[in-house]
Amino acid sequence: MVSFAEKVYEVVRKIPKGKVSSYGAIARCIGSGRSSRMVGWVLNHSGMAEPPVPAHRVVNRNGLLSGKHHFPGENLMQSLLENEGIKINDNQVQDFDKVFWDPMQNL
DNA sequence: TCAGTGACTGTTT
DNA sequence: AAAACAGCCACTG
Numbered sequence: 001m002v003s004f005a006e007k008v009y010e011v012v013r014k015i016p017k018g019k020v021s022s023y024g025a026i027a028r029c030i031g032s033g034r035s036s037r038m039v040g041w042v043l044n045h046s047g048m049a050e051p052p053v054p055a056h057r058v059v060n061r062n063g064l065l066s067g068k069h070h071f072p073g074e075n076l077m078q079s080l081l082e083n084e085g086i087k088i089n090d091n092q093v094q095d096f097d098k099v100f101w102d103p104m105q106n107l
Numbered sequence: 108t109c110a111g112t113g114a115c116t117g118t119t120t
Numbered sequence: 121a122a123a124a125c126a127g128c129c130a131c132t133g
Binding site: 004027032034035038 | 127128129130131
């Protein structure tokens with residue numbers, strides 16, 4: 001049995017460059033569709049995970065960078081996403097539907 | 108042990 | 121349409 005956190009890490013690490021996913025999608029992919037809070041909680045600890053997890057590619061269902069304030073620095077999350085070709089406007093992912101990556105689609 | 112909180116989401120008022 | 125409520129599970133005081 002792989003722990004909840006392990007699954008979260010695994011899924012998030014599968015998010016291709018230039019794409020993003022949502023907490024709900026990940027939670028649903030794992031099983032507990034309404035445990036999206038736990039996904040956030042796990043990602044909060046992802047900083048000390050090995051190997052590192054691209055938590056900046058995980059946003060809420062509106063494409064809003066809800067976790068931005070948890071990254072070191074003011075706009076590190078936004079910078080990382082923009083560095084991968086994702087455009088951010090007002091803490092929100094532009095063309096969210098186009099850059100959205102569904103974990104179920106890859107599994 | 109109880110109550111409050113959190114990187115969320117879906118349903119009901 | 122906007123706001124409130126309810127589920128979810130782990131952690132902290």
